[in-house]
Amino acid sequence: MNEMPTGLLFGLLALLIAISAFFSSSETSMMALNRYRLRHQAKSGHRGAKRATELLARPDKLIGSILIGNNLVNVLVSVIAGSVFAQIYGEILTTIVLTLALLIFAEVTPKTIAALHPEKIAYPASLILRPLQWLLTPLVLLIGGISNGLARLLGVETTANSDAEHLAPEELRTVVFESGALLPSKHKGMLLNVLDLDQxxxxxxxxxxxxxxxxxxxxxxxxxxxxxxxxxxxxxxxxxxxxxxxxxxxxxxxxxxxxxxxxxxxxxxxxxxxxxxxxxxxxxxxxxxxxxxxxxxxxxxxxxxxxxxxxxxxxxxxxxxxxxxGDFTASPVPSDDEEIVAAEDGWYMIEGGTSIRDINRTLGWELPTDGPKTFNGLAMEHLESIPDGNISLYILNYLVEIEEVSDKMITRAKIKKISH
CATH class of the missing domain: 3.10.580.10 (CBS-domain)
Incomplete structure (x- = not known):
């Protein structure tokens, strides 16, 4: 190897670093794939998505194959650089240059690109990873068995969690809420309302x-x-x-x-x-x-x-x-018998029997809903009695002015949200 021309050695090292970059980008892109988009594309007949789905069915084998290949290449790079270039340029300089080259060209750059464009990297890479995984299966199983055994000794469960890729209602709500322009706002609101039904x-x-x-x-x-x-x-x-x-x-x-x-x-x-x-x-x-x-x-x-x-x-x-x-009978023109009517300076006239859920949904407020169901009940709970006349009170950060009171309940009030 010492007799090999310097230019050829540099070319060999560049090739090995490129192979290392392939393994690094493959690992990141495979793990960064959106599992739900991947399943949709696989069901639609996308070949790359199908191959990626098959590989991700056993992520332990996939990662094992990638890491084995990547480490073999990196070891080979170190051997060549240490045995040849260390004698020419010195060990310290060779180590510094080799470390920077591996970090920039074989780790950070390919992984960044793969994280930003996982499908463009993962689908073509699956053409190579699938036969490579089959070829390295015996070694992967051996190493996997040893590592799983050590993990169990440390009290770590290594069996796959069948619920790991399932979304809880709160997580699904976040997905819908953050879907942005992918969903029309009206459809997004309907989906969120469906998810909130059980509350x-x-x-x-x-x-x-x-x-x-x-x-x-x-x-x-x-x-x-x-x-x-x-x-x-x-x-x-x-x-x-x-x-x-x-x-x-x-x-x-x-x-x-x-x-x-x-x-x-x-x-x-x-x-x-x-x-x-x-x-x-x-x-x-x-x-x-x-x-x-x-x-x-x-x-x-x-x-x-x-x-x-x-x-x-x-x-x-x-x-x-x-x-x-939403309301089937909503009218753009307020009528005198509406339960919620906008007034001046951010005030709203609200009937006492109006549902708190309707108030929150109509005005985007956050009045408490875990107790009384109507505004009258909420105000009476805070006052602990039927008011004798027109009084004011605070409910959280909402200013309430009682306008009309009957013998049994608060019939009308003005409410304004106070900014803090």
Whole structure:
């Protein structure tokens, strides 16, 4: 080797450093591949993705093969440089130059490029890595067995974790949230709302009992017919005296015959014959469970009951879908009966019975939702009593001014978020 021309030796060293750079970039690019994009491309028939998937099925064998090849090349570089160039240029200078050359050309640069463009490096490299892995299998298994044995002695589990590549809901939420321009903002919001469904229950979205519109069989025929003719709802609960004594749910498509027959022929028995059996839902039911139950039973409305069987309100399929896609009935022009109305200087007029979830979703606020479900309940919890008049209070970093109070609740308030 000492008789080999100097130029040829430099060429041999350059070739070995290039091979070392190949191994370094291959290792980084393989580990930097997006596993979900890789699976999608492999299922779409991409040959490079298929080869990479096969190699990554056993990452221990892949890394072992790469490290064995890389170390053999680096040792060979050291041997050639130490036996030839150290005698010519000196050991210290040879060591410094060789270290810098390996770091720059065989480690840092190729690994940086591979980390930035993993697919461009990994897919072509798999053509070489696959036969190399097969060739080095006996040596890889031997070294792997020894290293795994040492790891077990140190109390480290070496078996593969089947859940390692699975995303938890919180991780998936982060992926969706940080998807940037890859997803339209509206679609991103819907996906995030789906992921947040299991954090809410029926109680969070139900229409409270005092706001439920239904047909009372104790009213006279003229009142019932007028209510049917003027109703803006598709389905109405039918009850006797009190909603706790519900007898069924009436779909207004069946009301045409009732209206045609007139008040003189309207009886409780006739009205009952047009109703469907009521469907009861516990107030603590998670929203994903409610959605599955609605789908399974072909229902679109449920009566929400508490642990004592008392009716607390109603929940509809529309209420549930609005948690995912937003309000179906949102209007760009505010009306006088809206629960949340913008005022001057960042203030908002809010009805007392407004859901805290609706406030947070509409205004992008972070009022606490782990306690009372309505703004009235939240304010009363902080005050610990029904206020005697118009007072002000702070709820976290929100300034609240009570505007209207009834005997039982806060009916209207002004709220403003205070910046800190």
């Amino acid at each position: 809410a229950t029926v109680e969070d979205i139900m229409i409270p009992r005092n706001e439920v519109v239904g047909i009372d069989l104790e009213n006279n025929a003229e009142q019932i017919l007028q209510q049917l003719a003027e109703s803006s709802y598709t389905r109405l609960p039918v009850f006797r005296g009190d909603i706790n004594h519900v007898v069924g749910i009436l779909h207004l498509r069946k009301a045409a015959q009732i209206l045609r027959d007139g008040p003189e022929n309207l009886t409780s028995e006739q009205l009952n014959s047009f109703t469907d059996d009521p469907y009861f839902v516990p107030e603590a039911t998670p929203l994903p469970t409610l959605l599955m139950n609605f789908q399974k039973t072909k229902r679109r409305m449920g009566l929400v009951v508490d642990e004592y069987g008392e009716v607390m309100g109603i929940v509809t399929l529309e209420d549930l879908l609005e948690e995912i896609v």
